[in-house]
Amino acid sequence: MAITLTEPAAERIKSFLENRGKGIGLRLGVKTMGCSGMGYVIEFVDEINADDEVFEDKDIKVIVDKKSLVYLDGTEVDFAREGLNEGFKFNNPKEKDSCGCGESFTV
């Protein structure tokens, strides 16, 4: 079981955390929402819950709740730029299909 970060993603996360001034790490998860069934969650973490798994990659703590991990195992988080827009991207091997915009997905 593992979640990994690319180098650019780790750098950005580190700088965002520093800028925010608090936070343990980054929470990744899934929520049942959106046009294709599920959507990704990406949030700052101030406290770790009992059912959370904590991974560490490139000095960043990645926190995932057990239920989400089933859908996210093996995912690599990347930071990408598309034109003027920039942001985080989930490279999830379990993702079978996503809606046109890619904001929600099915496994």
Next chain:
Amino acid sequence: MALLQISEPGQTTAPHQHKLAVGIDLGTTNSLVASVRSGEAQTLADINGDHILPSVVRYAEQGIEVGQAAIEHAVIDPSNTIVSIKRLMGRAATDLKSLRQSSPYEFSISESVVPKIKTRAGDVSAVEVSSEILKSLKTRAIETLGDELVGAVITVPAYFDDAQRQATKDAARLAELNVLRLLNEPTAAAVAYGLDTGQEGVIAIYDLGGGTFDVSILRLKQGVFEVLATGGDSALGGDDFDHAIADWMLQQSGCKKIPTPSLVRLLMREARSAKEQLASVTEVNVKVELDDFAWQGELTRSQMQALIEPLIKKTIMACRRSLRDADVAVEDVLEVVMVGGSTRTLAVREMVGEFFRREPLVSIDPDKVVAIGAALQADVLAGNKPDDEMLLLDVIPLSLGIETMGGLAEKIIYRNTPIPVAKAQDFTTYKDGQTAMAVHVVQGERELVDDCRSLARFDLRGFPPHVAGAARIRVTYQVDADGLLTVSACEENSGVEASVDVKPSYGLTDSEIETMLRDSMDHAEDDMHSRMLREQQVEADRVVEALDAALQVDGDELLSEDEKANIAQARNQLIEAKAGDDSEIIKAAIKQVEDACADYVARRMNSNIRNAMQGHSVEEYAGNEQE
């Protein structure tokens, strides 16, 4: 796949439901847009990496250009290239005299309340020009953030009155931007520096932009910003430094001719560039050449300081006044925040530091600080924070009042009152049988209505007639968190209400916005005619009612049949005239009734006095007085 941003804990939104909000600093010289992404407020750059969008709009042959592209054509196409449009926001055509001298473009000659600038794309108003700037920033934000915006916080100078704030909102509506809130620029700057989490105390914001100067005295108390006082000069800024330097260049060149608009532009550009260079070097070489004009010379930093010192002194005087308004001493000021590109000028920093006796805060780019603060506020208002971390209090920059008899402005809400606020005041009628009252809303500090800004007028009509002074009319002024005003009036005995959405006179109705303001002149005229007509109709009603009441009491007693017939004829003519729509005819008919009744009125007066004194001696009255 879509690119995602990091949310605050528990604030993740459903796909396509991102609460994307931006802060916009709509400046006189430059505008910026900023947004909070992954917890960090940043200004957004365009495709060339430029964050600053010059507030310049050019109506070119092939379409509308905004920003740098427009600036590049300013010299060759000055009359279609509009700069510093913010100075005209919410201004009436009559306000323009002082501004016109320095404006290279032509104003359209019309009776419109909203001044229009002649361009090859037709006459355009300040609201339309500003909306082009907003549209450009909005497009940039959507491209950068990847989705539609839920809204924007737009900053305005603390000095903006209601008409100017409304004009800003109208411009946003034209650009199809949802305004979450209008925020005072100094308040945004304080938020950007995170002073909301710092030490409690007094903070001064010194904001010298391209075209406006604001000083605001804020107090941080229990995590809340209270604006103690605002002051400044809505027509003083770095542009004026450039003017002073450009004038000096012209003087040095010995040129006696009146400079052409193109030459004025070029001189201003050179002056500005010299000023910017003198922030890092102590002397610059300037060369200006255009057509038959040519000048070359040197400008040193101390020469420039001498040129602009009188202008900086004006800002210092405004700082002193605001401290006095806020009732705080210079020693009480904990921090001084520098905002606006013109605070890069070393002389400004020195003189401000000297006055406040402390080193001003300059660590955030003074051009970006307001947009960053606005973005932080927009993020809160869009609901991306777990709790409302910032509760900002603003104040009313100029007193709001009402016109009373004799054209006097009576203040209802005083300047520097924190908003939101509601205040009520009671008024009464001044004539017997009065059934309507005109409410005229004004803003300003002067005593005469003519010297204040007229914001709106409306009528409270149809309450039952009373003797003068018996009606109780409560007028309520309500200002919402954006600083926008609603006025309502209610006659308390009868419960008759006139609750009118007050739009400032220079603002626009929804339908006018849709038809792009072009017919606002016609509306303004119609409004004026109908107001005059209604005023005369009210007056006619009052005259007829008063006359009928009097005739019933003592008409037969005091008047001959001939006289009665005469008066009845004048009365009928007045009623006929009132049914028409010409205020002048009604006015004349009223005059006729008054003339016909002149003798009757005199006789009534005498008979009333006789009746009152009947059975009493003069001594009795004298005795009463002594008691």
